[in-house]
Amino acid sequence: MSDERRGYVYGLVAYTMWGFFPIYFKMLRPSPPLEILAHRVLWSVVFIALVLGAMRNWRFLGRLLRTPRLLGGISLAAVLIGINWGTYIYAVNSSRVVETALGYFITPLVVVLLGVTVLRERLRALQWVAIGVGGLAVAILALDYGHLPYVALTLAASFGCYSLIKKRMSLPPAEGLFVESAVLALPALAFLTWLNVAGGTDGGAKFGQVSVTHTLLMIFSGVATAVPLLLFAGAANRVPLVGLGILQYIAPILQLAVGVLLYHEPMPLARLAGFGLVWIALIIFTVDGIRSARTAARNRAAAAALPVH
Template sequence: MCPYRGGMSDERRGYLYGLTAYVLWGFFPIYFKTLRPAPALEILAHRVLWSVLFVALLLAVMRNWRFLGRLLRTPRLLGGIALAALLIGINWGTYIYAVNSSRVVETALGYFITPLVIVLLGVTVMRERLRPLQGAAVGVGALAVAILTFDYGHLPYVALTLAASFGCYGLIKKRMSLPPAEGLFVESAVLALPALAFLTWLNIEHGATFGQVSAVHTVLMVLSGVATAVPLLLFAGAANRVPMVGLGILQYVAPILQLGVGVLLYHEPMPPVRLAGFALVWLALIIFTVDGIRSARKNRKPALQKASQETGQKAEA
């Protein structure tokens, strides 16, 4: 590891970026609650439009527009980005709706089970082999969903929609090679036209809250673009510096904070059956994390042996 200025290593800096990103995401419910009485679709439309403007300004400062030429020459990539934009729009909209419908706890559940959904997608779509501990984690997670379905009286569709949409979004993004800022700009740009059309209609119907509630409310709506982009860029800085196992553990910070916000700050109910369901989800995540750490260590040994052999060969030469 190479030390940076101030004595902080590159990896430690990455952990700081990642932790900051996940803490910000963890407190997102408080931010979106302050945007009421705006309905979820209006908040989503403003989030999309201000994200486009903020990231466009960022790219202009960086003078980085070359990626647009590559996109225009690759229709398949454009199609993938359009699908990714649809999925992230569904994810954002569902999240905003859930938060402002006093279902913050269910959003936390959605992001807790996302790693399990990603494993299922890897097996079903990418044809990856399921390791025994991964299979056990998915089984425990499925049991947890069954218990929570019994508790809610219906499938926890908000949690499942969040997990499925984000999992599929991640799968599509894995097949593309756009950096985070460029990716966010293009995805938001795809959603910008319908967002603008919706806001125009809302204003014609005199149903818009933007500029009608208070100056603070208006400023917070505008800053939703910054609030969207900043954690994503911090996460990108972490992803380039932190091992995958470290990122995998950090990702639980956000739903833990969301759960705390829902239960402790907004006093959402957590009856014993629901708590049992969450306990099973946490058990599944512990199994999943242990398997990830074991797999990383197992894969690291051959790499270290190979590096050692290459060093020895160079020394002999």
């Protein structure tokens, strides 16, 4: 198997796992979303620490501690991914799987918009068209829901900002996930301690109180978090950016199917129209990306063919 084909396999497995995450996180009920999030953070730290220990790769911590700006960036990234994870868990366990799918459908458009507003990037005409169609879709969905689809917008904005920060840093995926989870570990541990001691508003912690299967699934949430991220990293190093951009739609398509077909969440005509506009925007965005990549490849080939004087 070629290296690129192996990358596509890694990407396919990663996005398929993310697509079926709603089923996994619904299985963690009756634990409340914050308890699930706290355990997801803590077990992610444990699992990645074991991976890094097996690789004997801890030297990055010294560089991190010597670079306050990098440490600050990772801390901000940790807060954003914590918001993203928490919002996702809350939405899944509040029967809003369809809205999570919408969030990840519009994430690429949010990333492009952040590139314009933050990085001062210049968009091509078709990219502006895609963003305009996406904005119209959000307006139609807001009318359908009776309010802004805040779950979808929070997921898209938090992950878009997270991606922007990660783009400016140079930590490999395993090391990055370890540090981000470690930053969140202390508040997660404090919350779980309070939940066990004080009982909280929902009757206390459910971890270890429901069943052996529930306890094991909570522990395994760290593995479930880390494995697709590591597979994605393997895909990103082997697959062209355009191919990776197309693969990313697998997860929200599967999430939408899970929400509608498995959990029977409503999909009225207005909502379907809004999703249709989102898909049109993504088709425009993807076609523009493919055209741009082909033009850049032709230009590189032409430049390489020029005689050297």
